[in-house]
Amino acid sequence: MSASPSRPGRGALRLAGLTAMAMACSLLVAPAALAAGPTPAPSAKASDVAAQRALAACDPSGTTSTDSALAAQLNGSLKAKMKGYMSAYRVSCARMVVKAVRDRGFNLRAAVIAITTTIVESSIDNISEELDHDSLGLFQQRASWGTVSQRLNPDWATNAFLKKMQSKYPDEKWLTAPIGEICQAVQVSAYPDRYQPQAGDAKIIVDAIVASQAPPDPIDYGVLDFTLSDSFDSNTNTRPVIK
Template identity: 90%
Template sequence: MSASPSRPARGALRLAGITAMALTCSLLIAPAAMAGPTPAPSAKASDVGALRAVAACDANGTTSTDSALATQLNGSLKAKMKGYMSAYRVSCARMVVKAVRDRGLNLRAAVIAITTTIVESSIDNISEELDHDSLGLFQQRASWGTRAERLNPDWATNAFLKKMQSKYPDEKWLTAPIGEVCQAVQVSAYPDRYQPQAGDAKIIVDAIVASQAPPDPVDYGVLDFTLSDSFDSNTNTRPVIRYGNSPMIPIIGDWDGDGVDTPSAYDPTTATFHLSNNPSNGQSQYNIKYGNRNSIPIVGDWDGDGKDNIGVRMGYSFYLRTTPITSTTETTTSYGYGNTNWIPVVGDWDGNGTDTPSAYDPATGIFYISNNPASGDADYHFKYGNDYSTPFAGDWDGDGKTNIGVRMGYTFYLRTSPVTSATETTRPVPFGNTADLPVIGDWNGDGTDTQGIVR
C-alpha cells in the first residue's frame, strides 16, 4: 500500500529584503515552497517486501509442510530472505528443486537456481512486468519464452539449467563459484548480488530435501551393467551385463570368494536379494529375503572369510546377515550408526580383511568412517566433493585398504590419499552419463577396484 501524501507545509513568511530606511516601505513577502506528496516507492522484482502480482508455483497449492518449513527457515536464514519465507515461497523453491531432481542433476544445481531466484524475484513467481518485460521466478525476459512458459516453474527452471549447462560444458558448474554461474546465465547489471545469497539458498535446498521422502526407484527397465577394468578407459572394457529388472537396485559382491566381484540386484518392493556368481546368464543363484521392504541394501565381508555377505540399513540401524548366503538359516548382528538420512558406505578401512559400514552425510558432503561402528563413533571424518554427491568406496591401489570417492555429474572422483591422511589427492575419471548409477568393483580379480555404471 503506497504512503499517504504529506500535508502541505504552511507558508512561513520571511523578509525578502530590508534596508535601514525601509521601515516605512512596503516589504516584499516570499512564501516558502510547498512540499508535494511523498512518491510511492516503485516496486521492483528484487524487492523482498513489495506487493506485486504473483502466479501459483504448485498447481495444487501450498502444503502444511511448506508452512512448517517457512517457520523453520525464517529462524535459520541469514541474508535477504530471513523473516520473509512463506508457505508460498517454499512451494516455489520446492518446484525448482523438483525440476533439478527430475533432470537428474546434482543438487548443487538447485542451490545455483535458488540463489538466482532469491536475487531476481525473492522467490516469487511474479506475473506482472516490473522490470522491462521480465516475468517469473528467474525474471526471464520475453526472448526466453512465452508468458505462460516463463510463469511455469518447471519450464523456467529447465530453461535456466539448460543455459547453465551450455555456459559451463563438461559440468564445470559443479566446481565454479555459485555467484559466477548465476551471473553467467542472467547477465545482470548487479553481478555481486548473487554470491551473498548462496549460503541461504543451500539452507533452503537442504530443508526441502530433508522434508521429502526418498525418490521412488527410477524405472530403468532391464539393468545394464557397463564395466571397465581400467581407470583410463571412458567406456566399457568388457561386454555389457544385463541383470535384474526395474525397480531393482544394483549391488556388487564377491559371493564365492574367488576375488572377482559380480553384479547382482536387490528388489525393494519385496526386500529380496537376487545374487549370482555368473550374472551374464541373467539367472540368480540365491534369492534371499532380508529386512523390510524399501530398506537400503549394503554388501560387505563381515567376518573376514573372503566372501561378501548382505545387509540392510533401516532407519539409522545397520543389520548385517552373518550366515552365509548359501544357508537357509539366518543370523544377524545389528547396531545404530549415523543418522537416518545419511547414506551407507562400506569398506575395509584398516586392511584387516573385514568390512565395516560407515556413513556419508549428503547435506554436508562429509564422510564418517569407522573401524568399529558399533561404538557409534567415527575414527575419521572429512568433507570430500560437493554436497549431495553420490558416495562410493573401493580399493583404488590394491593395498587392501578401502578408500572413498564421489560421483559428480558423469565424473568419478577417487580419493587416492588414505582415509588416515589429512591431505587430499584425487583422481578424476569421466565415465558414463550423468543419469547413470555408479557401481564399483574388482571385475577381473587383480585386487584393484574400478568404475562402472548401470543404466
C-alpha cells in the same frame, strides 16, 4: 473653496489592513505548501523482498502444511536477504524449482544455483507483472526466453535456466565453478556481486526441502519371537503371542 476629500472610515481601513496581511501570508505560505507536497511512492522492483506485486502460483495444487512449517523453520535459520521473509508460498516456489532439478537428474548443486538466482532476481516470487522491462517469473526471464505462460511455469523456467547453465559450463563444470559466477553467466545482470552472498541461504533452503521429502525410515520391529498360548478355558483356542 473646494471641499476637502473625505477620509476613509475606520472599518474600511481595518478591512484594507486585513486584506494586505492575508496577501502577505499567502506569499509566504504558498512556496512552503508546494515544497511539502506528497512524495511519490517508490515503484516496486522485482528484487525487493517486501514489495507488493502481482504473483502467479508456483504449485498448481497450492501450498501445503509442510510448506508453512518449513517457512517458520527457515525464517529462524537463514542469514541473508530472505531471513524473516519466507512464507508457505515462497517455499512452494522453491520446492517446484528443486523438483525440476531432481526430475532432470541433476546434482542438487544445480538446485542451489537456481535458488540463489531466484533469491536475487525475485525474492523467490513468481512475479506475473513486468516490473523490469518485460521480465517475468522466478528468474525474471526476458521475453526472448519464452512466452508469458512458459516463463511463469516454474518447471519450464527452471529447465530453461539449467539449459543455459549447461551451455555456459559444459562437461558439468558448474559442479565446481563458484555459484555466484554461474548465476551471473546465465543472467548477465548489471549487479554481478549480488549472487554469491545468497548462496549459503540457498543451500539451507534446498537441504530443508529435500529433507522434508525424504521417505520415512522403515520401522524396525526388532526380532519377533512367537509362542503359542493355550486358553485355560478351551484346548482349541490357541493363539500366537508376540513377545
